[in-house]
Amino acid sequence: MSIIVNVDVMMAKRKMSSQELAEKIGITQANLSILKTGKAKAVRFSTLEAICKALDCQPGDILEYQED
DSSP, X not given: OEEEEOHHHHHHHTTXXXXXXXXXXXXXXXXXXXXXXXXXXXXXXXXXXXXXXXXXXXXXXXXXXXXX
16 A cells, blocks of 8 residues: 655645745645655644645645555
């Protein structure tokens, strides 16, 4: 089971930098990088909500399931 994180795709569509998104959602750029690369073991709903609000998207635009 693989969960694909598409934050970078949505950031590109919205022409938003990592620094700008990190500031808007209140996390460090290092933690945002961990999330973007798929290395995060979990994501808080409050963080997911903040990302969706900042990028004007839905959770399904950020997270995708792909079977191995």
